Amino acid sequence: MNKEEIKILAIESSCDETAASVVRNGREVLSNVISSQIELHKLYGGVVPEIASRKHIEKINQVIQEALDEAGMTLQDMDAIGVTYGPGLVGALLVGVAEAKAIAYAAKKPLVGVHHIEGHIAANYIEHLDLEPPYLCLVVSGGHTHLVMVEDYDKFKILGRTRDDAAGEAFDKVARAIGLGYPGGPKIDKLAREGNADAIPFPKAKVADSPYDFSFSGLKSAVLNYINKANMQKQEINRADLAASFQKAVVDVLVEHAMLAAKDYHVEKVALAGGVASNSALRRGMKEACEKQGYTLCYPSPIFCTDNAAMIGVAAYYEYCNGTRHGWDLNAVPNLKLGERK
Ligand code: KG4
Numbered sequence: 001m002n003k004e005e006i007k008i009l010a011i012e013s014s015c016d017e018t019a020a021s022v023v024r025n026g027r028e029v030l031s032n033v034i035s036s037q038i039e040l041h042k043l044y045g046g047v048v049p050e051i052a053s054r055k056h057i058e059k060i061n062q063v064i065q066e067a068l069d070e071a072g073m074t075l076q077d078m079d080a081i082g083v084t085y086g087p088g089l090v091g092a093l094l095v096g097v098a099e100a101k102a103i104a105y106a107a108k109k110p111l112v113g114v115h116h117i118e119g120h121i122a123a124n125y126i127e128h129l130d131l132e133p134p135y136l137c138l139v140v141s142g143g144h145t146h147l148v149m150v151e152d153y154d155k156f157k158i159l160g161r162t163r164d165d166a167a168g169e170a171f172d173k174v175a176r177a178i179g180l181g182y183p184g185g186p187k188i189d190k191l192a193r194e195g196n197a198d199a200i201p202f203p204k205a206k207v208a209d210s211p212y213d214f215s216f217s218g219l220k221s222a223v224l225n226y227i228n229k230a231n232m233q234k235q236e237i238n239r240a241d242l243a244a245s246f247q248k249a250v251v252d253v254l255v256e257h258a259m260l261a262a263k264d265y266h267v268e269k270v271a272l273a274g275g276v277a278s279n280s281a282l283r284r285g286m287k288e289a290c291e292k293q294g295y296t297l298c299y300p301s302p303i304f305c306t307d308n309a310a311m312i313g314v315a316a317y318y319e320y321c322n323g324t325r326h327g328w329d330l331n332a333v334p335n336l337k338l339g340e341r342k
C-alpha cells in the first residue's frame with residue numbers, strides 16, 4: 001500500500017449538515033462541501049430529526065458529486081469511503097451510512113465507519129500538520145462535552161463528560177430564552193462582546209467526586225430563573241450582560257477542568273474540538289491558561305469546528321491505515337461510544 005497517496009471520500013450526515021469531502025493522506029483537504037439545513041430548522045427553534053433525514057436524502061448525491069468535482073476526481077480515484085455511523089440522530093445517520101455502503105459496494109471500495117467525535121478531534125490535524133498524539137482534547141459540541149486523552153490516532157480515554165446538557169446545548173437554550181434564535185452559540189458569542197461578563201454571578205457547577213465531569217443544567221436553570229424574576233418584576237434585562245455572564249460561567253468551568261486534567265495527566269499539548277470550540281471567549285480563555293502553564297494549544301478554524309465531512313475523512317484515513325474495514329452490515333449507532341468498535 002502506498003501510504004503517500006490515500007484518498008478518501010468522506011460523508012457526514014449525523015445532524016443537520018449534509019456534507020462530503022475528499023481528503024488526501026489524512027491531512028490535505030481537497031474539497032469540503034457542506035449543505036446546511038439551519039435555515040429550515042430555525043423555523044422550529046432547533047433540529048427536527050424527521051426533517052433533517054428528509055433533507056439529507058434530497059441533498060446527499062449532489063453534495064457528494066460536488067465534493068468529487070471540486071477535488072477534480074472521480075469515485076474510481078478513491079481508496080476508501082469513510083462515513084459517520086454514530087453518534088447522532090438515527091434517521092439522519094442512516095442516510096449517510098446507506099449512501100456510503102451503496103457507493104462502496106458499487107465502486108468496489110473499502111468502507112470505513114467513523115465515530116463523529118473522533119472526527120471532531122481529528123479536525124485538528126488539518127491545519128496543525130505537526131500535531132500528533134498524545135494530547136488532551138476538550139470536545140465541546142451541541143451534543144457532547146468530553147475531556148478526552150487522545151493516546152493515539154484511534155485510541156481515546158474519556159476523562160470527563162457532561163452529566164446533563166452539553167455545552168452547545170446550554171448555549172442554544174439560553175439563546176432561545178433571550179430571543180436570539182437557533183443556533184444560539186454564535187449569537188451569544190457575538191452579543192457577549194458588548195456585555196459585562198462580571199455583571200451577573202451565575203453558578204459554576206462542580207460535580208461532586210468527579211473533578212473532570214461537567215454539569216450545565218444548573219447554570220441553565222439559573223439563567224432561566226434570572227429571566228423569569230426580571231420579567232415578573234417588570235425589569236428590563238440587559239441581554240448583552242446576560243450573554244457575557246453566562247458565557248463566562250461556561251468558559252471558566254471548561255478551562256478549569258481542562259487545565260486540571262492537563263496537569264494531572266502531564267500533557268504538553270491541548271486541543272479544542274466541536275462547534276463550541278469556535279467560541280471566541282473559550283479560545284481566549286484556553287489560550288491564556290495554556291500559555292501560563294506552558295502547554296501548546298491548537299484548535300481548528302471555525303469551518304472545521306462545526307459539523308463537516310473533512311474531519312471524517314481525516315479520522316477515516318487513520319482508521320484505514322490501522323486496518324479498520326466495515327462490512328455491508330454496517331448500521332447507524334445513535335449512541336455509539338468513543339473508542340468502541342462495532
Ligand atoms: O459540533 P457541532 O456542529 O454539532 C454537534 O456535533 O453537536 O456543534 C454545534 C453547536 C451548537 O450548539 C452551536 O450553538 C455551537 O456548536 N456553536 C457555538 C459557537 N459556534 C457554534 N457555541 C458557542 N460559540 C460559538 N461561536
Ligand code: ZN
Nearest residue numbers: 120141306307
Ligand atoms: Zn458534531
